Amino acid sequence: MPTVTVNGVSVDVPEGINVVKAAELAGQEIPHYCYHPALSVAGNCRMCLIDIRAMSAKQPNPLPKLQIGCNTIVADGMVVETDNPRVEEARRGVLEFLLINHPIDCPICDQAGECKLQEYYMDYGRYHSRFALAEKQHKHKVTPVGPDIMLDQERCILCTRCVRFLEEVTGTNELCVKERGDHSELSLARGKSVDNPYATNIVDLCPVGALTSREFRFQARVWYLDSVASVCMGCSTGCNIDVHFRRDNLYRVKPRANAEVNGYWMCDAGRRTWRDNHGDHRLVASYTRRGDEFVQVDASDAVSRSATLLQGCRKVAIVASASVSMEEGYLLACIARILGAGPCIVPSPAVSEIADDGRLISTDRYPNRAGLLALGYREADALPPDVDGVVVVRCDVVGGDEAAWGAALEAMKATVVVDDRIGKAMAYADQVLAIASHFEAFGTVVNRKGRLQAFRGAVPAPGAALAGWQSLAGLLEALGGERYDTADDVFAALCAALNLGSARTHAQLASGGATLGQWAAARASTGFSDAPAASPA
Amino acid sequence: MQEQVLLHYRDLTVDLKPIDNYIADGGYRTARRVFTEVAPETVVAMVKESNLRGRGGAGFPTGLKWTFLAKNTGKPIYLLCNADESEPGTFKDRAIIENDPHQLLEGMMISAHAIGCVNAYIYIRGEFVYGAEVLKRAIAEAYEKGFLGANVFGSGRELHFHVHRGAGAYICGEETGLIESLEGKRAHPRIKPPFPAVYGVFGCPTIVNNVETLACVRHIVERGPAWFKSIGPESGPGPKLYGVSGHVRNPGVFELPMGTSLREIIEVHAGGMREGRTLKAVIPGGSSVPVLRADEIDIAMDFDSVAKAGSMLGSAGIIVMDDSTDMVAALRRIAHFYHHESCGQCTPCREGTGWLEKILIALDEGRATEDDLGKLDTVAKGMLGTTICVLSDAAAMPVRSFLEKFSEEFRTAAGRRAGAAAA
Numbered sequence: 001m002p003t004v005t006v007n008g009v010s011v012d013v014p015e016g017i018n019v020v021k022a023a024e025l026a027g028q029e030i031p032h033y034c035y036h037p038a039l040s041v042a043g044n045c046r047m048c049l050i051d052i053r054a055m056s057a058k059q060p061n062p063l064p065k066l067q068i069g070c071n072t073i074v075a076d077g078m079v080v081e082t083d084n085p086r087v088e089e090a091r092r093g094v095l096e097f098l099l100i101n102h103p104i105d106c107p108i109c110d111q112a113g114e115c116k117l118q119e120y121y122m123d124y125g126r127y128h129s130r131f132a133l134a135e136k137q138h139k140h141k142v143t144p145v146g147p148d149i150m151l152d153q154e155r156c157i158l159c160t161r162c163v164r165f166l167e168e169v170t171g172t173n174e175l176c177v178k179e180r181g182d183h184s185e186l187s188l189a190r191g192k193s194v195d196n197p198y199a200t201n202i203v204d205l206c207p208v209g210a211l212t213s214r215e216f217r218f219q220a221r222v223w224y225l226d227s228v229a230s231v232c233m234g235c236s237t238g239c240n241i242d243v244h245f246r247r248d249n250l251y252r253v254k255p256r257a258n259a260e261v262n263g264y265w266m267c268d269a270g271r272r273t274w275r276d277n278h279g280d281h282r283l284v285a286s287y288t289r290r291g292d293e294f295v296q297v298d299a300s301d302a303v304s305r306s307a308t309l310l311q312g313c314r315k316v317a318i319v320a321s322a323s324v325s326m327e328e329g330y331l332l333a334c335i336a337r338i339l340g341a342g343p344c345i346v347p348s349p350a351v352s353e354i355a356d357d358g359r360l361i362s363t364d365r366y367p368n369r370a371g372l373l374a375l376g377y378r379e380a381d382a383l384p385p386d387v388d389g390v391v392v393v394r395c396d397v398v399g400g401d402e403a404a405w406g407a408a409l410e411a412m413k414a415t416v417v418v419d420d421r422i423g424k425a426m427a428y429a430d431q432v433l434a435i436a437s438h439f440e441a442f443g444t445v446v447n448r449k450g451r452l453q454a455f456r457g458a459v460p461a462p463g464a465a466l467a468g469w470q471s472l473a474g475l476l477e478a479l480g481g482e483r484y485d486t487a488d489d490v491f492a493a494l495c496a497a498l499n500l501g502s503a504r505t506h507a508q509l510a511s512g513g514a515t516l517g518q519w520a521a522a523r524a525s526t527g528f529s530d531a532p533a534a535s536p537a
Numbered sequence: 538m539q540e541q542v543l544l545h546y547r548d549l550t551v552d553l554k555p556i557d558n559y560i561a562d563g564g565y566r567t568a569r570r571v572f573t574e575v576a577p578e579t580v581v582a583m584v585k586e587s588n589l590r591g592r593g594g595a596g597f598p599t600g601l602k603w604t605f606l607a608k609n610t611g612k613p614i615y616l617l618c619n620a621d622e623s624e625p626g627t628f629k630d631r632a633i634i635e636n637d638p639h640q641l642l643e644g645m646m647i648s649a650h651a652i653g654c655v656n657a658y659i660y661i662r663g664e665f666v667y668g669a670e671v672l673k674r675a676i677a678e679a680y681e682k683g684f685l686g687a688n689v690f691g692s693g694r695e696l697h698f699h700v701h702r703g704a705g706a707y708i709c710g711e712e713t714g715l716i717e718s719l720e721g722k723r724a725h726p727r728i729k730p731p732f733p734a735v736y737g738v739f740g741c742p743t744i745v746n747n748v749e750t751l752a753c754v755r756h757i758v759e760r761g762p763a764w765f766k767s768i769g770p771e772s773g774p775g776p777k778l779y780g781v782s783g784h785v786r787n788p789g790v791f792e793l794p795m796g797t798s799l800r801e802i803i804e805v806h807a808g809g810m811r812e813g814r815t816l817k818a819v820i821p822g823g824s825s826v827p828v829l830r831a832d833e834i835d836i837a838m839d840f841d842s843v844a845k846a847g848s849m850l851g852s853a854g855i856i857v858m859d860d861s862t863d864m865v866a867a868l869r870r871i872a873h874f875y876h877h878e879s880c881g882q883c884t885p886c887r888e889g890t891g892w893l894e895k896i897l898i899a900l901d902e903g904r905a906t907e908d909d910l911g912k913l914d915t916v917a918k919g920m921l922g923t924t925i926c927v928l929s930d931a932a933a934m935p936v937r938s939f940l941e942k943f944s945e946e947f948r949t950a951a952g953r954r955a956g957a958a959a960a
């Protein structure tokens with residue numbers, strides 16, 4: 001491993017990385033705009049200028065000109081300075097150049113608070129303007145470039161991150177730079193609009209407020225937003241995300257980097273999953289059926305009524321969509337065992353209109369199929385014969401045939417529906433338990449590559465809805481099963497059951513998810529085939 | 538009179554453009570010999586030995602550049618002739634292209650043989666419509682004779698030349714901008730490394746040489762490196778084309794030994810100043826290089842001597858200004874050019890070129906103050922050595938040197954606002 005010295009700090013760094021990354025490893029920041037680790041090096045912003053005092057052990061001579069850190073590959077014995085007066089002066093110069101034609105409309109700019117131009121200027125800028133306001137180069141401001149993307153040409157610093165993303169990652173080439181010099185500006189390629197399935201990533205990539213999300217524009221000041229690290233529930237890929245919220249409201253979802261899962265990106269459909277978290281379709285209370293009517297009951301009442309109903313059945317089936325979490329899935333498996341039900345059922349993936357795209361988007365629109373299968377769930381498209389009671393969790397229709405599904409439920413002696421939203425199964429329910437969505441509670445899921453990852457609640461569940469694990473733990477206890485007081489306890493139990501080494505807690509999952517190897521090993525060694533085996537410790 | 542080698546056509550009454558005339562004059566003998574008898578390494582060795590330095594502006598040793606070519610990559614090697622000639626005050630390559638195209642083609646053939654190139658391109662400035670036609674005709678003639686094509690001079694070697702016209706951007710002369718443009722993209726110069734010799738056009742090892750450089754190759758191989766070195770300073774010798782424009786009696790292109798004194802070029806060859814005028818300033822190497830005052834012209838016009846005098850030989854496009862010249866207006870015009878031609882990639886160049894022009898317009902129109910002079914200087918300083926290509930430096934160097942050498946005049950211009958306000 002080459003040893004590189006940055007501002008006097010020596011570190012061993014991996015071969016082949018650039019100085020921007022090496023500096024990061026040495027705990028030194030090299031400010032940069034155009035460089036992005038997942039895109040080709042453009043070297044145009046000139047923000048990352050550095051002073052190379054020694055090229056390598058073999059060539060210990062300093063270079064006469066400042067070099068750009070993003071295009072300088074480390075060599076053993078390289079000595080770099082990023083904070084000497086020469087570099088600082090050059091950087092101040094670059095920042096000044098960036099701002100002379102910039103509209104400086106931060107007060108009305110959505111990027112304010114997360115803008116690299118603001119941040120670096122505060123850290124490295126010259127602090128007084130030497131450019132006459134009247135002489136600024138004006139360009140178009142409110143320019144829609146796609147259904148969800150707005151462009152402000154004046155704010156653009158022409159780093160070409162967006163252009164390179166659309167060229168190198170999606171291959172769709174909607175944007176390019178036209179004109180020259182300080183007349184340069186972004187342009188849509190003829191007849192195009194930035195509306196590919198990954199389009200909004202360019203809003204995240206844009207280091208300034210040039211590209212903004214039309215949905216998020218003017219909705220909130222980013223410094224008022226809180227954020228939790230979570231996982232997207234939009235499909236079986238499980239892209240890592242940050243969920244941005246304020247008090248009880250969600251505002252946006254952004255990708256969180258994870259090289260093992262989604263790199264730096266996520267799809268636009270995933271970004272939109274938060275939109276239907278609020279609204280009238282949410283289930284805000286638990287109900288029991290009285291004749292043709294639903295009567296609201298409190299959660300514990302709903303749980304004990306459900307237990308009684310199920311205990312009165314001859315044979316119960318448990319049906320859960322592949323969006324139930326590992327915790328919920330595990331508790332359901334325990335409930336199935338107590339009730340003497342067969343293996344839990346997860347509907348087979350519907351033939352979805354969305355195909356695997358070889359990137360992130362998966363045809364399976366559910367986040368936890370692999371996890372449920374590991375917990376011993378069976379894929380099926382109908383209820384088993386002889387069943388007279390059913391628990392339906394986060395699941396609307398099985399088998400795609402609504403009429404058949406309705407008829408099957410109609411015939412049940414007891415139907416318990418557990419969901420975070422009002423759905424078709426409710427028409428046949430005897431008991432309805434309201435639970436939280438995945439934006440409102442802790443949990444884990446296993447993506448299509450067998451990676452166990454944690455999602456985290458950002459906002460409170462509406463009304464009287466409880467976390468899914470909480471409702472199901474209540475039901476399990478009411479049926480005479482074990483008692484779980486926290487989501488962590490459930491997680492520890494399921495880890496033990498799946499042989500994932502010693503009992504784990506959510507916290508141990510950290511932000512990146514558990515490794516595939518552990519999971520595979522766990523799968524090979526557990527007896528989870530027909531019924532959940534191990535009883536929780 | 539110095540023997541005219543590169544501008545040999547001027548000594549003849551026949552037109553050298555038709556290939557038969559060129560052959561009758563001794564042309565293509567050397568190329569034929571090279572292809573049939575001389576090993577590529579021998580040609581490279583001769584060019585190295587000659588100390589030929591590139592005529593495109595930077596004066597980089599040509600033989601050395603050729604040895605940087607990545608070897609055994611399994612990829613084709615390309616030779617690109619840079620005929621973009623767009624630097625203000627520069628019109629020397631045009632003289633060769635329009636009058637003696639086969640000289641260039643022969644130099645290119647020999648160079649292509651030396652570096653192992655099968656397909657070579659001439660990237661010619663878009664406005665050179667006539668030059669492009671001349672070259673195309675000359676190339677067609679060479680194909681007809683079997684000097685180009687599948688079996689060059691019966692040697693079994695294959696070689697093709699293509700003419701590619703630019704579309705009117707100065708930046709296409711920067712070698713990696715040229716490469717991008719040739720690939721059909723915007724001429725945004727590439728970051729280096731990698732250099733073209735390793736990763737050039739279409740991702741293949743590539744040599745970019747200037748028209749005059751490639752023409753010199755023919756003569757070096759024909760007459761030997763010792764002959765070449767006998768002309769001018771040994772560190773960068775050879776016959777040299779100087780283009781003189783501006784306030785002289787006899788502007789034009791002159792072929793003189795490398796290192797001829799600037800005073801001689803202006804006073805003797807270009808006929809001296811216009812009637813009743815005296816010399817004020819000279820830009821010795823195209824608009825990009827620092828200006829010299831009238832008292833600084835006793836220098837030898839070769840790469841090292843001009844550099845020692847604080848300027849650059851550049852393209853050897855000599856722009857002469859007499860005492861009628863308003864230096865502020867002249868600099869404003871130069872700044873306008875770079876503002877117009879910056880490709881816009883790099884922050885300092887994209888923003889700085891415009892800023893410089895804006896200050897200079899204000900200065901020229903009497904709207905600037907002494908403060909603005911300091912600004913001019915620091916803005917220009919911030920543009921030096923901070924960008925992908927040296928267009929940024931090319932825009933900044935004249936500014937700094939004009940300010941330094943003609944500070945009085947700039948201060949007077951800045952004082953005009955103060956004066957107007959007082960009046």
Ligand SMILES: Cc1cc2nc3c(=O)[nH]c(=O)nc-3n(C[C@H](O)[C@H](O)[C@H](O)COP(=O)(O)O)c2cc1C
Binds near residue numbers: 596619620621926
């Ligand atoms: C902005 C800019 C414009 C240039 N224009 C030309 C040109 O028109 N012709 C040319 O031969 N070289 C030009 N050059 C220099 C080329 O980049 C390159 O160095 C040259 O073609 C190499 O040829 P040589 O080694 O034979 O000199 C230019 C360089 C810059 C930075």
Ligand code: SF4
Binds near residue numbers: 157159160
């Ligand atoms: S819009 Fe943003 S990402 Fe795109 S070039 Fe401009 S500043 Fe860069």
Ligand code: SF4
Binds near residue numbers: 879924
């Ligand atoms: S220095 Fe100017 S012309 Fe050269 S690449 Fe940068 S912006 Fe383009």
Ligand code: FES
Binds near residue numbers: 032033034043047
């Ligand atoms: S980050 Fe290196 S030049 Fe932009």
